[in-house]
Amino acid sequence: MKNAAIHLENLSISYGKTPVVFDVDFWVAEGESFALVGESGSGKSTILKAISGLAPDWTGKISVLGKPRGHAPDREFAKVCQMVFQDPYGSLHPRKTVDDCLAEPLAVHGIGGRDTRVKDMLDAVGLDQRFRFRFPHQLSGGQRQRVAIARALMLEPRVMLLDEPTSALDVSVQAEILNLLKKLRREQGLTYLMVTHNLPVVSFLCDRMAVMRHGRVVEIAEVDALKTGRLSDSYSRELYAASGGTLQPA
Amino acid sequence: MSAPLLEIENLTVTFPTSRGPVDVVKGISFSLGRERLGIVGESGSGKSMTGRSILRLIRKPGRVTADRMTFDGIDLLSQSERQMRELRGARISMVMQDPKFSLNPVMTIGEQIGEALLTHKKLPRSELKARVLSMLEAVRINEPERVANLYPHEVSGGMGQRVMIAMMLIPEPDLLIADEPTSALDVSVQAQVLDIIDDLVTGKGMGLILISHDLNLVSRYCDRILVMNSGEIVETCKASDLNQATHPYTRGLLAAMPRMDENRDELPVLDRSTWTTGAGT
Known part of the structure; x- marks a missing residue:
């Protein structure tokens, strides 16, 4: 696969002695938005963790933008691939201001021009400059998630791993964050690998999706199949019906 | 319709803050028969404050006032704490959001469900056990005898929530308040849990108040819907007429939700220009 942003081959992941993911194979094209x-x-979520290096106990092959990923922490890797976590109430350091949080990746990687970069990023994610020196507890859930997205984008990565980025938010705030993610992807040509259990969100934001059950991928489908309800696997169909969709013959 | 089960007039919940008292519920009124209200x-x-104030679960310094708050002819406002304890669970019960935090971690599931019943009624032990097992069966738990001996950490979220429902329904209350009963659960399990609540509520002719932020979900499981925004009821409608809702807030919420056959390029968002600079809108 030449233009694969993420390519997983025979990926099996375990936590200690417990195997969690078995022989997963899929690829995400550059600029594509793919849902799990x-x-x-x-x-x-374990797959995202393995890609980002948070679950190092895996076998198989992970490559991101053509480069195989090793098991050890990788500074260069962080520049191309970043992750946004589910819960904006838990993923920001409570005693660091928005400014500290956004400037830290720049400090770690020795990148200059922090002041302008932080300001530009706040604009990009739609946060007013007056939020720059606030602490997380002074922000709402949606604002925090914007900060978390901004933090992930500070190193200008090309691949974003999104772990249920909107499931902790209200529908109206969810709409704002989804619009933001869509806009950022359009403007910066990002590749998304997103985990969610909300099928309508997949329909809005993604091009393809993989349905997983018990650690295996049971179906990979185009988003059109989701929109028209023509999923083939029995479990995906069950999931679709539970989300309020009307099934069509596959 | 017979006399309403619950009548609330001008309910206000106030919390003091450093900038003076804040009304989180601002004088709302509604009544409920033996129906399903969302x-x-x-x-x-x-x-949630509305739901909790019905059970008088709002602790100081929060203050609840109302012109009238009656449940089945009982004035809830003038009940003593002891009298309220007799009502809670036995006649009105509440299912909370997250089974992880609402179950007692050091009691087995069987003991906890049994306790809910024993608090209000003295029963011989054999009968108690039979009731607990049949209740677990009613919430569709396979192998009730095995599950009754498990501790909460040994069961999944969906099962924990079903245990909560069993616990709340075993004293056969007249009114069940379910506060986001499924938001901690997966989509596939959500539907199961709500179906169980729905079956039991309609089967026993109870009243149900389903509190949720998910409009579609509520419209599927309720007869009537109240839409609340900053402490006020902005719209009341029949669940089946939700699509014809007129209030801009309700319409905004409906539109902001992505649909399964989504083709819009951008989702409309509620105007919150006070804190955004326009991005995302």
Whole structure:
């Protein structure tokens, strides 16, 4: 796969002695938005963790933008691939201001021009400059998630791993964050690998999706199949019906 | 319709802050028969506070006032704490959001469900056990005898929530308040849990107040819907007429939700220009 942003081959992941993900194979093209859906415990977040290096106990092959990823922490890797976590109430350091949080990746990688970069990034994610020196507890859930997205974008990565970025938010705030993610992807040509269990969100933001169950991928489908309800696997169809969709013959 | 089960007039919930008292519920009125009522709103709209104030679960320094708050002829406002304890669980019960934090971690599931019943009624032990097992069966738990001996950390979220429902329904209350009963659960499990609540509520002719932020979900499981925004009821409608809702807030919430067959390029968002600079809108 020449233009694959993320390519997983025979990826199996375990936590200690417990195997969690078995032989997962898929690729995400550059500039594509790909969703992983499935119930809790199906291993979808674990895949993101393995790619980002948070679950180092894996076998198989992970490559991002053509470069194979090793098991050890990788400074260069952080520049191309960043992750946004589910819960904006837990993913920001409570005693660091927005400014500290956004400037830290720049300090770690020795990148200059912090002041302008932080200001520009706040604009990009739609946060007013007056939020720059506030602490997380002074922000609402949606604002915090904007900060978390801004933090991930500070190093100008090309691949973003999104772990349920809107499931902790209200529908109206969810709409704002989804619009923001769509806009950022359009403007910066980002590749998204997103974990979610909300199928309508997949329909809005993604091009393709993989349905996971018990640590295996059971179906990979185009988003059109989702929009028209023509999924083929029985479990994906069950999931679709539970989300209020009307099934069509596959 | 017979006399309403619950009547609330001009309910206000106030919390003092450093900038003076803040009303989180601002004088709302509604009544409920033996029907399924949904209360919808965003975080901070006061929907949970409304649910909790019915059970008088708002602790100081919060203050609840109302012109009238009666449940089945009982004036809830003038009840003593002891009298309220007799009502809670036995006649009105509440299912909370997250089973992880609402179950007692050091009691087995069987003991906890049994305790809910024993608090209000003295029963011989054999009968108690039979009731607990049949209740677990009613919430569709396979192998009730095995599950009754498990501790909460040994069961999944969906099962924990079903245990909560069993616990709340075993004293056969007249009114069930479900505060976001499924938001901690997966989509596939959500539907199961709500179906169980729905079956039991309609089967026993109870009243149900379903509090949620998910408009579609509420419209599927309720007869009537109240939409709340910053402490006020902005719209009341029949669940089936939700699509014809007129209030801009309700329409905004409906439009902001992505649909399964989504083709819009951007989702409309509620105007919150006070804190955004326009991006995302």
